[in-house]
Amino acid sequence: MAQTINTEVTRTDARRKVTGTATYAADETPSGMLHGALVCSAIAVGQVTAIDTSAAESEPGVVAVFTHETLPDYKTVKGFYAGGPGSSSFWPMEGTDIRYAGQPVAYVVAETAAAARRGADLVNVTYQEADGSIHMDPEDSFVVGAGEDSEGMVLTKGDLQAGLDEAAQTVDMTFTTPFQHHNPMEMFSATAEWRGDRLTVWMPSQSVRTLRHGIAGAYGLPETSVRVISPFVGGAFGSKAGITPYAMLTIAAAKGVGAPVRLIVTRPQMYTVATFRPESRQQFRLGADAQGRLTAFEHVEIAQTPQFGEIVNPGTHITRAMYACPNIHTEQRLARSDTNSGGFMRAPNEMQTFFGLESAMDELAWKLGMDPVELRRVNDTMTHPTEDVPFSSRSLMESYDAVSNSFGWDQRGREIGSMTDGDWLVGYGCATATYPTNILASNARVRAQGTGNAYVELAAHDVGTGTYTIMAQIAAARLGLPVEAVDVVMGEADLPVAPISGGSTTAASAGSAVHDACVKIAQQLATQISGMSEGPLSGVDPSRITLDDGTLRGPDGQSQSVMEALQMIPEGEIEVVGTFRHPALTDQLIKATFSGGYGTAGPVTPEFAMFAFGAEMVEVRIHKYTHEIRVPRIHSAFAAGTWLNRKTAHSQLMGGMIWGISSALHEVTETDKPRSRFLNANIAEYLVPVNADIREVRVEMLEEQDDYVNPLGVKGIGEIGIVGTAAAIGNAIYHATGKRLTALPMTISDVL
Ligand code: MOS
Secondary structure, X not given: OOOOOOEOOOOOOHHHHHOOOOOOHHHXXXXXXXXXXXXXXXXXXXXXXXXXXHXXXXXXXXXXXXXXXXXXXXXXXXXXXXXXXXXXXXXXXXXXXXXXXXXXXXXXXXXXXXXXXXXXXXXEEEEEEOOXXXXXXXXXXXXXXXXXXXXOOEEEEOOHHHHHHHOOEEEEEEXXXXXXXXXXXXXXXXXXXXEOOEEEEEOOOOXXXXXXXXXXXXXXXXXXXXXXXXXXXXXXXXXXXXXXXXXXXXXXXXXXXXXXXXXXXXXXXXXOOOOOEOOEEEEEXXXXXXXXXXXXXXXXXXXXEEXXXXXXXXXXXXXXXXXXXXXXXXXXXXXXXXXXXXXXXXXXXOHHHHHHHHHHHHHHHHHHOOOHHHHHHHOOOOEOOOOOOEEOOOOHHHHHHHHXXXXXXXXXXXXXXXXXXXXXXXXXXXXXXXXXXXXXXXXXXXXXXXXXXXXXXXXXXXXXXXXXXXXXXXXXXXXXXXXXXXXEEOOEOOOOOOOOOOOOOHHHHHHHHHHHHHHHHHHHHHHHHHOXXXXXXOOOOHHHOEEEOOEEEOOOXXXXXXXXXXXXXXXXXXXXXXXXXXXXXXXXXXHHHHOOOOOOEOOEOOOOXXXXXXXXXXXXXXXXXXXXXXXXEEEEEEEOEOOOEHHHHHHHHHHHHHHHXXXXXXXXXXXXXXXXXXXXXXOOOOOOXXXXXXXXXXXXXXXXXXXXOOOOOEOOOOOHHHHOHHHHHHHHHHHHHOOOOOEOOOOHHHHO
């Protein structure tokens, strides 16, 4: 049997995707369907004083124009950060309040998408405008959950000031990161069809069960009356996680017109009707003795949050896990401004904070006259610095050693500006990457047939990452089948419970449930075939029969393949539901996931701290005269437990690093300050790298065994790739030029 895990397997859905037969949510066209279009606010803060819909209503093809006064039976849900399933805790069109630019103020339904857009253009909204500011004022920040330390939003260990006083070298630096938007290729959309009290919603989603639970709850329907379907997702990155206002508006509009309605949000509207990466400020004070050992570590993160609600992605919880230090102080702060709700965007707690942390560590290394890799080595620790539990596995320095070797770190010039090549200044930089191993309960149903097939069903999602493929690989490996013989069904809320595809959890948590189902199939088979009068395992104590990837083995060398054994039993097949219940999952957390919420355990449990680690190294070249910044090489090494699919994992890591280059050098949602709006709301002006910006990208995937995280030994890798890149590039720019850049993105004007 060919090995199917820890090998390169081409995506099982590749052909369907490239031939257009993979259907995305907006490909569904229920019969009699009408088209929706949003009218979005022209002001950022104020009131709607009047809406004239007459011109829109007389536009040919327009069926209805709904406003806050006329939209019937519109329901809302609680926001994610308030413990609910919503993308925001403020809901537009409940009244006349305008809280952010581009907020939906009216909803047009028409016979064609073009007519709906024309109708939307003809809706005449009158506003009373008030002053607003799209940017936070960091001076006006406040501690998250002030007054209660319980969630660790403020943490003090030892004596920070004493640690700074005794240090041989200190750094005190502040970094800033901008607003960013996800820009998934697949547009946001929602299609709603009511049949009496039964509702079907097609919508690209990272959490179909959360959607179904939230929508059913809002309308007071049993969950069995609501279907939520999202078979393929064309990129999510955190933007398709919660229940959005545009979805609830579409559901209400469909009810209002008595016909199915599909809304495809326009690209510019995608910058205002959903979440984004909030801007942030990262303040670090570090101290170290002459040998480089940290004596003081302070990180204060200030992140932007809207006027309503508190968007908390606690980066300090991750930075303080990195390096050994006796004196630590961290604070998680927010500052308000006039935007929609931000949310999570790939490595929401890590991308911004590690730009700060790893740039500050680099600065400290220069001050100490140390190699920056050696500074990380001196401060590496197998015990979590503030939680006093060991890491379940931590291969940070193995990652640095591997990437140093691949990159040729020993060729790095000792002095700033010491490396040149013709008209180019050359610099080398490195940075640490990490991502927590978050744990969520999951189920999965597997049916194995002696004819040589298996079916895997679970309410997980493939957000473009290869989840269909890895789920098939896990079942194929355990049952002894080729990957093509395993059919995987996901992306429907009716399927067995699986967690949100967020926080890099799906492979580890949902994959472990698939693994468990296969083990249970083997156990049932062992019981049945051991009781038969014939066969190689006849009469063997079933508790001593073990599953060895496709083969049932008895204690004395007897064996039989799973498929042969299945053929022997009368049914010829076995169907079971596998489960993943990590010991760190309390009943309350399991209940949260099973009732449609998010019951996440980890990364710190009473026994272990669970993180994946990696290291990145980049070469930058800065032209002496044009000052353009190029990244000819970026190398990395990661250790994240078991690799399920070396091809899709490699792509994930490489994609993360490329997005890291984007964050470092290109990406920023520009703002129109006087009008408090996001400005470059299209892919032409929102800069991302093109092929010419990306040269050599090399990823090494290290072997690591971790028996604690889950039975597969898998740590999530969806987000770690982006984490270290911006700092590694900034550090290389410093090496080349002596300019320490502290604001993303880093552009030509910063190195003039
Ligand atoms: Mo991902 S930002 O955890 O959806």
